[in-house]
Amino acid sequence: MKVLVTGGCGFIGSNVVDAYVEKGYDVVIVDNLSTGKKENKNPKAKLYVCDICKEELEDIFEKERPDIVNHHAAQISVPLSVEDPLYDAEVNIKGIIRLLLLSVKYKVNKFIFASTGGAIYGEADVVPTGEDYIPEPASPYAISKLSGEKYISFFYNQYGLDYTVLRYSNVYGPRQIPHGEAGVVAIFTEKLIAGIHPTLNHFPDAPQGMIRDYCYVNDIARANIIATENKKRGIFNIGTGKGTTTIVLYKEIVKILRKKGVFIPDDFDEPQRALARPGDIKVSTLNVQKAKLELGWEAAYDISKGLSETVDWYLNR
Numbered sequence: 001m002k003v004l005v006t007g008g009c010g011f012i013g014s015n016v017v018d019a020y021v022e023k024g025y026d027v028v029i030v031d032n033l034s035t036g037k038k039e040n041k042n043p044k045a046k047l048y049v050c051d052i053c054k055e056e057l058e059d060i061f062e063k064e065r066p067d068i069v070n071h072h073a074a075q076i077s078v079p080l081s082v083e084d085p086l087y088d089a090e091v092n093i094k095g096i097i098r099l100l101l102l103s104v105k106y107k108v109n110k111f112i113f114a115s116t117g118g119a120i121y122g123e124a125d126v127v128p129t130g131e132d133y134i135p136e137p138a139s140p141y142a143i144s145k146l147s148g149e150k151y152i153s154f155f156y157n158q159y160g161l162d163y164t165v166l167r168y169s170n171v172y173g174p175r176q177i178p179h180g181e182a183g184v185v186a187i188f189t190e191k192l193i194a195g196i197h198p199t200l201n202h203f204p205d206a207p208q209g210m211i212r213d214y215c216y217v218n219d220i221a222r223a224n225i226i227a228t229e230n231k232k233r234g235i236f237n238i239g240t241g242k243g244t245t246t247i248v249l250y251k252e253i254v255k256i257l258r259k260k261g262v263f264i265p266d267d268f269d270e271p272q273r274a275l276a277r278p279g280d281i282k283v284s285t286l287n288v289q290k291a292k293l294e295l296g297w298e299a300a301y302d303i304s305k306g307l308s309e310t311v312d313w314y315l316n317r
């Protein structure tokens with residue numbers, strides 16, 4: 001079975017590629033290496049350095065004829081989407097439309113899409129938030145991801161293209177870069193290792209920071225394998241269902257680093273502070289019962305175990 005993974009040299013995409021390769025899939029990656037890195041590429045996967053917005057994408061479909069398309073390539077920064085919504089839409093809306101058109105033309109069996117439960121619901125008044133909650137996207141990034149979902153639904157209704165949408169919570173783990181949707185783990189860890197005092201962004205009335213549902217990338221990769229092999233179509237939240245404040249996350253990373261022998265000065269016990277950025281949401285946690293019941297998926301990592309493995313990766317890099 002051949003799977004084409006867009007964004008397969010990025011943080012999550014490369015972990016998904018590793019999981020596919022381990023399962024014996026034939027993997028083709030399309031990545032323009034804008035934020036992804038060649039060193040993330042699984043040696044058994046074939047890489048086409050190509051932009052999903054370019055017409056050359058069709059040559060790859062024609063040559064490779066994938067059975068499955070797994071779409072992870074995206075403009076991933078919420079602040080950048082606020083600064084430049086046109087660029088965000090170019091990649092995240094026009095890019096997915098191009099992929100869907102090619103998937104229909106080249107008779108792809110299933111389309112899997114990395115969407116965002118962390119951003120799409122906005123400041124929801126029901127938390128943990130379920131898939132049936134009407135999204136209130138609070139940033140151009142969240143709007144473009146929701147548009148992607150709507151196009152997928154249209155392509156299913158119009159052409160019968162089968163799909164699974166995975167709405168991830170805040171993903172963390174090895175290979176994460178600091179600029180993405182849930183870059184805070186990467187930012188804190190990289191800074192603390194480099195001896196730089198990190199800054200915690202918060203709303204004026206919530207000094208403990210934002211509340212997020214942090215999900216380890218191995219669990220995310222496993223959800224992609226299940227979505228590929230399971231016949232269930234639809235939209236699924238993928239997260240832990242549990243909320244962690246930024247200050248608790250920060251202190252846990254400091255604790256783990258010290259336990260592993262990294263010197264962290266006493267005045268780093270508390271982070272520096274700054275105000276929340278445009279597009280930030282106060283609370284985001286996902287109700288993941290649907291994935292558990294219908295896909296048989298649930299997160300296996302708790303935050304301590306996931307952070308410990310993540311810190312090991314940053315220290316051994």
Ligand SMILES: NC(=O)c1ccc[n+]([C@@H]2O[C@H](COP(=O)([O-])OP(=O)(O)OC[C@H]3O[C@@H](n4cnc5c(N)ncnc54)[C@H](O)[C@@H]3O)[C@@H](O)[C@H]2O)c1
Nearest residue numbers: 007009010011012032033034035036051052073074171182
């Ligand atoms: N990190 C999270 O917590 C999170 C949460 C929800 C959803 N997601 C989604 O998961 C996916 C992967 O995110 P990530 O955190 O691994 O980010 P990432 O930046 O590490 O990965 C994105 C990859 O896509 C590639 N890419 C970007 N624009 C491209 C283009 N126009 N053409 C071809 N390749 C392009 C990049 O080079 C990179 O390899 C994204 O779709 C993102 O929206 C991430």
